[in-house]
Amino acid sequence: DQQVKQNSPSLSVQEGRISILNCDYTNSMFDYFLWYKKYPAEGPTFLISISSIKDKNEDGRFTVFLNKSAKHLSLHIVPSQPGDSAVYFCAAKGGNKLVFGAGTILRVKS
């Protein structure tokens, strides 16, 4: 039973344009959401997070939006850069555990 779903396995975007990565969750007990970036053979690197009491959090080029009623969150990267090419994992926290989605491969073309 996948509690956190990233339905797009990959996304290709032109440099300078916006990248939008989506994530859906099923467990209404999740109250904290995070996005991680991961390169092959490395551990995930924290990008940005959002608490369930907010609907938007912005940090530089990265913005996370949370729609609690739809149990949906998204990560916007603008402008996209070639160095953003990586696997992006959405994660949701309930209690002390972090549950990850399957990841989306982002390719930013120059």
Add this chain to the structure above:
Amino acid sequence: GAVVSQHPSWVICKSGTSVKIECRSLDFQATTMFWYRQFPKQSLMLMATSNEGSKATYEQGVEKDKFLINHASLTLSTLTVTSAHPEDSSFYICSVSDFPSSYNSPLHFGNGTRLTVT
């Protein structure tokens, strides 16, 4: 942010042998450490939660006798894959937390260990 050191970064072992992976929290006391496993092109799956000074809590389907976890200090947790088989070949990653003192803080991850069992 926290710095997590994981060692070794890769290891090749023969089937039937045991392998120990270390996870160290370098700049804060980690009351809780987590061990994840990632298969190729798949998500990170939580294997177990390692609590300092007590027994680890394993996720459903994870064999506690096969994946031995020791969290003897606030800075070190170890995962030992016992009697390794080729199907144990995977990418193992640890992460640290100072929960519950900082509930809404991100987990910080080590760089992972690539285990190949021949």
